[in-house]
Amino acid sequence: MQVLDSIRKERCSPGQRAYEHRSLFHRPAHGISWTPPSKQREKDPYCLRTVSGDGLVAARHLWHYNYQPTVYYPKQSKNELYQRLATQLKNLGVPFTEDFDGALKDTSHVIDAIFGFSFSGEVREPFPAVIRALKETTIPVTSIDAPSSWDIENGPPSEGPGKGFYPTALVSLTAPKPLAKFFHGRHFLGGRFVSPDIAQKYDLELPEYDGIAQIVELDPQTGQRLKL
Template identity: 30%
Template structure:
């Protein structure tokens, strides 16, 4: 199955009235998204781990639609250190529970994630389930391309909307290796390496087949290189109170 780069913009899980222009008009930047998250957690008292669970479960459901029979399907999930990686851990759990062969690749040391925080909690759950977590070593990144050929889908949960500086090695090489495959890639919230606000590629970025973004589309999706890297766009409802989105 070859990687598709659809031009259409799809809306999943909830529908924004109107079409493409409505999606653009409702797009939000990094600071606006961060403020929505803050208010949801602090003012509405929604634990961040619930938002992470909703995000990860929604992505897992979309990935399942892309797979053949689940007892034969394999998915590689690349996770970073922050909340984007935490979403990836949730995705791994849900896919594993559906019978999918899951491989979790961590771009940092396990020990660096196992501190306080929602991502830490979800990583601990995977470890308690005895799922193998593979730490990517700098000297072996070049070999990852061969290892990926047995997978049906790649999930990109490395960097989220908070990325500002250029992607550094060895992750830079990893993103390039992912792009060299013909395997469909699902990016979580935003393709890793793409600037949330202006759509600039920060050194290198994942060219996603499908981007499942949360709460609202990001302004960078419609600027510079954004459209080229996001692929099919799905806006996913993670149960943030609608008032927060309406009055942002």
């Protein structure tokens, strides 16, 4: 966890990498929007997003790729960056909903972006019911960085609403997190902006990306790169 926080801080340090937080949202989110099975836009156009910053940006990318995202964002942040991201979606006419269960009935894919990898503690309202719905639905669910309610180190919880929640796919951003060893579905890595010196400093073994690809698929057992 300390390594992940160090990488994040170093990427945003003006004297080091000079990335802005908004650019760090955009690059991984672009990778999320390229992740199968969401490529089948004609057959599978409706996406319901439960939202973090990455989820907001990914929803915008999906709209531009001719998907029809709906955003569930019950606790809207007062942070200026998040407000700007939400405004961008509203300007595109992307609908926001407070009725998660109702929206779930009309969607064909869910992007789980409720919590980031720094989540810890109890799942608070209104999210326990949402996570239970994600666990029980037969609709494909893709989680960003960490399935919501999972511990970054120890993976799925042994109790609570997230017990037994295993999404269809996982998209790790920057690098796979320790919890990935507990995940056995399709696993993708997105966000190809880690510089060689950071990879060397933190001993990150990152796979190569093909051409202009924004994602690579990883073997859930070995963590090694698979060909898409």
